[in-house]
Structures are given as C-alpha cells and as structure tokens.
Amino acid sequence: MDEEYDVIVLGTGLKECILSGLLSVNGLKVLHMDRNDYYGGESTSLNLKQLWKRFKGDDNPPETLGTSKDYNVDMIPKFMMANGGLVRVLIHTNVTKYLSFKAVDGSFVYNKGKIHKVPANDVEALKSPLMGLFEKRRARKFFIYVQDYDESDPKSHEGMDLHKVTAKELISKYGLDDNTIDFIGHALALHLDDSYLSQPAMDFVRRVKLYAESLARFRGGSPYIYPLYGLGELPQGFARLSAVYGGTYMLNKPECKVEFDENGKAYGVTSEGETAKCKKVVCDPSYLPDKVKKVGRVARAICIMSHPIPNTHDSPSVQVILPQKQLGRKSDMYLFCCSYSHNVAPKGKYIAFVTTEAETDNPKDELKPGIDLLGPVDEIFFDAYDRYEPTNQHDVDSCFISTSYDATTHFETTVNNVIDMYKKITGKELDLSVDLSAASAAEE
Known part of the structure; x- marks a missing residue:
C-alpha cells in the first residue's frame, strides 16, 4: 500500500472495471480496491441462494426452482448492441x-x-402490423434515407444539414405518425424521452443506423448480444485485463477513505491504517457521497418464470421497450428476459426484469403495466435504488465519479459515461475505430 499510483479505482462495478482496464492498457499504474469481497459492485450477478438472501433474508429457496448454482441473476441487467x-x-x-x-x-x-416485433429496415417495415399500408410506404422511404445516409457524401443528404435540422423536422419530411415516431425514437434510436425531437437530427440518424448495423451483424432476431453466464463475467474480464497490464487488485478492503490535501485535492486512499498515494481517484458514487447529488430512482421487479414472455415468438431472450407515451408516463419502461439459453437459469426457467425510472412513491404500481405482460410468474422480487450524478469539479479535486446505472436494459448510456470519464482522466479520446470483423472470436 505504501506505493504511489497514477490512479486508484474504488469499487469493482462494471464502469470502474472497464476504466481500470483501459487506464492500465494506456500505461497508467493502477490500484483497484473494493470494500466488498466480490467483483461487480452494484452490477454483480447472484445465484439463487444469494438472490433469496438479499430479498427474502434467508438462503432457502424452494427446490422446485432448481439448483442455486444454475442461476446467474444480474442486478443491473443490460444487453449490448452488437455494433x-x-x-x-x-x-x-x-x-x-x-x-x-x-x-x-x-x-x-x-x-x-x-x-410487436421492432421493424429495423425497409423490408421489415412493410411486413409490420405496427403500421397501415400508407404509413408503411412513408416509413420505408425514411428507412431507405437512413440506410443510404453517408456523412461524407453530400449527395446522400438530400439537401439537409443534420447538424442543423432537428429530428422532428427530418421526421416531418416523411409525414410519419406519432406511433411510428414512438417506436423509431425509443425502440430503435433508444432515446430515453422525447427531448431528442428538438435536437439536431444527426445523433438520431446515427442511432437508427447503429441499430440496423447491429442487427446485420448476426442476421438474427435482434441487434443485441449478451454474455453466457450473465454480466458478472464482464467486470472480471476487465479486471484480468488490468492485471495483465500491471494493475493491482485488493478486494475486501474496509472503509477505503479518500484523503484530501489542504487545497481539497485527492492524494490517496486509506484502508486499515495504511494510505496508498495517487494522482487521481476514480470511483462510483457510494465512495464519495458528499460529491454527488440524487437525480432519480430506478424501480424494478425481478421475476422467475417457467415460460418466455407471451407474444414474443417464444424467444428465450428478449428486450421489450414500452415507450413513455404508450403508458402515459414521462419515462420508458423496459422488459428484459433471459434464460437457460444464456446459462443464467436452469433448463425451462426464465429470468425477467421490469425496470423504469420511478415517478411516484408507489413504484410497484408503476411497474404493473410491464408485469402484466409477463403472464404467470413463479417468484417476484421488488427492488429500487437511487441514481446519483457527480457534482464535483474533477480538475480541482482530482476525483472522477461515475453516474449510477439508469433503467435502460441496453448498454449505450453506460458506455457513453465510461468514454466521457476516460477522456477527462487521460485528456485523450478513446480510439474505438476497431475492425468489428475481428469480433468473430467473441461470437457464438
């Protein structure tokens, strides 16, 4: 502990583990500490006994649910865009x-x-029961415009500067109705609310293109992928990466108190009477509670079922997005379902999550529209957690704090936070212009 490090990372949540790995690869000397004796922090995965202990207070789940070790239940379930x-x-x-x-x-x-299945290209749009015949023709023209759009080729822009034209203006050119706009904006572009409509259309178009490109990667039923055995494997993968590049890991370190000098700048972390010195501290909000503010609350139901979600073509793994307008809410609701097909439950069992941003003091009632879509459930657990964002000035105190995980069941917002933090910590852009064909090794 008496060494000096470039960066001390506190907490082994997914964001912190990704950053630890990236910073080690970048040549920085990293010490990674966690007060827990396991990897994953808030984004850990639990077996059935651990799940029971956390939500029911004992570790005696009914035998009818199968063997405990066959379960890997993510506490922050999210799918990854294949591209x-x-x-x-x-x-x-x-x-x-x-x-x-x-x-x-x-x-x-x-x-x-x-x-409904999300149509992601012009061919699927023509088959979709989401739209009438004339609306399908209009949607097809929009999808063709997006597919053909090339930022470096003005001919494909059809006279529109997407850095100036708003998403609403672009959509109105194609005359799409509110229902179509709803599924394109929320289920394809994955916007969290409707504020994107008044912003430049470039980000909106890039997001729809990303969805279509991700779908094309596998030519399957969705643009998403998910690790076998759940997301608990991810923090450990990045921890191994950090160790390969010289990073040091210490689990089960109580307290982990960040030390500040007289100017309010972090210079080290103390645990068990020893202080490790550093130039910068990276952590999740729980380690520096006086430097964050509460910005919301996530409500969710965790359900164990013996069948897939009805009306999803018997899909063993699936995401369903319920756009805010369809529910008369300010924020979307998300259904996430995984099963034995990804080795997160025994054969014949399904784990479903219903998640949303809490808008009232009765999150159970808020989750009802999503739970009602699941059909019969064997067991249900309710959970809620506060969301925090940093309020500090990292250039003053040398502390870089991640934001809490939102209600989305995809990773796009999580990765944006990591990339933004990496730039603040290193002063460099993270170059992710990789050849995705190299990902074949990662594909099943």
Missing part, C-alpha cells in the same frame, strides 16, 4: 478472449396495448 460502444471497447482491449457471447433472440416494442 455498439461496449463491443468496440471489448475488441479494442481484447477482453473478448475471456468471454463468450450469444445473440439475443428478440427485440420488441409495446404499442396500443400489444407487443
């Missing part, structure tokens, strides 16, 4: 060699009281 930021980070760092991935079977959206 998205996290996959690029995995390939950039070669962490793919520690993990095996499998495509997610389905991507669906809730519309007018029913679950």
